[in-house]
Amino acid sequence: MELMAGEESAYGYRKLRICLQRKHQLIINKKKTYRLCKELDILMPQRQTKPRYPRRIARNRTIHRSNELWELDIKYGYIAGEDRFFYLMAVLDVYDRSVIDYHIGLNCEGKHAAQTLQRALWKRKVYQTEKKPVIRTDNGPQFISRIFEETCEHCQVEHERIPPKTPNLNAHIESFHASLERDCYQKHEFTTYHDAYQIVTEYIDFYNQRRIHGSLYDLPPATFRRQVAARQVPSFTVTL
Incomplete structure (x- = not known):
């Protein structure tokens, strides 16, 4: 209270802790200082920061074609031989269920999410088009990062972004993750990162090019997309 009555009155609890340590040689941490300041009702008002990029809540949509809505999410995998985890970040088209692009690595940051998104836009040839897909994610740190x-x-x-605890709003990529877990992760014990990278990459190629998908007229995603473009199978709508 003496500090708050003096020139240190502008300090918050963190700087008050430093003053107590330096001036009075007290052994005290910032948590204890916070509790004391709160009890004495001398906490400084918390600064209100306005986010530069406000969150847009995911809403119900009706999808009529490819490249209208993409879901982006992360799946963990375990490398038993090295006792560590790896990350798979994938971009999935809700309409044709294709994994457009992905990142596999021992770390997964906002920059990787940004790079994966850019590659997906180039692969689908929509990087420079006026109409671009909507990107739907959860609230993971990679997706709320400034760079993304x-x-x-x-x-x-x-x-x-979907609200917390609503994975059903990302149902299509969650379904892909379930298939990946059942058909790939559970059938292999990865010994090295290189081993995991190769096996998961091969599975994604199988998923896109050859795996029969019940909601796509029993066609693989790549075949379905080609046949829809050629009007060999009827188009449909996806409501979510």
Whole structure:
């Protein structure tokens, strides 16, 4: 209280702790200082920061064709031989269920999400088109990072995030993750990162090119997309 009555009155609890340590040689941590300040009602008002990129909540949509809505999410895998985890970040088209692009690595940051999104836009040839897909993610740190939001803004794509504890709003990529877990992760014990990378890459190729998908007229995603473009199978709508 003496500090708050003096020139240190502008300090918050963190700097008050430093003053107590330096001036009075007290052994005290910032948590204890916070509790004392709260009890004495001398906590400084918390600064209110306005986010540069406000969250857009995912809404119900009706999808009529490819490249309208993409879901982006992360799946963990375990490398038993090295006793560590790896990450798979994938971009999936809700309409044709294709894994457009992905990142596999021992770490997964906002920059990887940004790079994966940019590659997906180039692969689908929509990077420079006026109409671009909506990107739907959860609230993971990679997807709320500044670099990912800046990339979305630069590429002029709308980024929407599902509310917490609502994985059903990302149901299509969650379904892919379930297939990946059942058909790949559970059938292999990865000994090295290289081993995991090769096996998962091969599975994604199988998933896109050869795996029969019940909701796509029993066609693989790549075949379905070609046949829809050629009007060999009827198109449909996806409501979510």
